[in-house]
Amino acid sequence: MSDKKLDFDFRxxxxxxSGGSHHNYCYQCGSCVAICPAARFNEDFNPRDILxxxxxxxxxxxxxxxxxxxxxxxxxxxxxxxxxxxxPIEVIIALKNICREDGVLPETVDKFSETISQTGRSVVVxxxxxxxxxxxxxxxxxxxxxxxxxxxxx
Ligand code: SF4
Ligand code: SF4
Numbered sequence: 001m002s003d004k005k006l007d008f009d010f011r012x013x014x015x016x017x018s019g020g021s022h023h024n025y026c027y028q029c030g031s032c033v034a035i036c037p038a039a040r041f042n043e044d045f046n047p048r049d050i051l052x053x054x055x056x057x058x059x060x061x062x063x064x065x066x067x068x069x070x071x072x073x074x075x076x077x078x079x080x081x082x083x084x085x086x087x088p089i090e091v092i093i094a095l096k097n098i099c100r101e102d103g104v105l106p107e108t109v110d111k112f113s114e115t116i117s118q119t120g121r122s123v124v125v126x127x128x129x130x131x132x133x134x135x136x137x138x139x140x141x142x143x144x145x146x147x148x149x150x151x152x153x154x
Contacts, residue, residue: 006055006056006057007056007057007058007059008057009057010057010058010059011023011024011054011055011057013098014054014091014094014095014098017094017097017098018090018094018097019087019090019091019093019094020090020091020094020095022085022086022087022090022091023051023054023055023086023091024055025084025085025086026048026051026052026054026055026084026086026088027084028048028051028052029048029083029084030048031081031082031083032047032048032051032077032078032081032082032086032088033046033047033048034081035077035078035080035081036075036077036078037073037075037077038071038072038073038075042071044068044071045068045071045072047072047078047088047092050062050068050069050088050091050092050095051086051088051091054091054095062095063095063098063099063102063104064099064104065099065104065105065106065107066106067095067099069092069095069096069099070096070106070109072089072092074089074093075089076089100113116149116153117149117150117153118146119144119146120143120144120145120146120149121144125141129141
């Protein structure tokens with residue numbers, strides 16, 4: 001991070017997105033890193049460092065289809081652990097929402113959200129799925145009210 005100038009515009013934008021404003025409370029203690037499973041298995045992933053970059057307004061390092069934020073597993077462990085109520089996972093989700101607004105989602109995430117908006121499910125249910133469910137004694141999956149889902153997404 002050679003450029004030391006703070007990007008307040010980016011921070012202001014983050015403040016306006018649900019969950020984003022809590023980034024202001026981070027005092028860089030690192031407790032979130034200690035509990036984070038993604039950090040344990042990926043040396044490049046570090047929620048404390050992501051929060052530092054938000055505080056510095058490093059948009060170019062956080063927003064993009066190859067951003068490190070996509071390595072978060074959404075486990076919410078950091079939410080429970082953070083002594084400052086930063087809720088790092090919610091800041092990361094806010095950053096992901098900025099990626100969506102800017103049209104820079106990873107291809108897999110883009111397809112995933114398209115499937116949800118079209119079918120109401122994250123995975124397409126085909127006859128094979130229901131046959132498998134039947135063999136396990138489970139009922140067939142019913143259609144999801146897609147119009148209701150679309151309204152919610154709007
Ligand atoms: S997000 Fe919370 S736990 Fe993580 S470094 Fe900041 S203050 Fe500490
Ligand atoms: S939600 Fe993401 S950042 Fe938080 S502990 Fe889990 S993997 Fe780490």
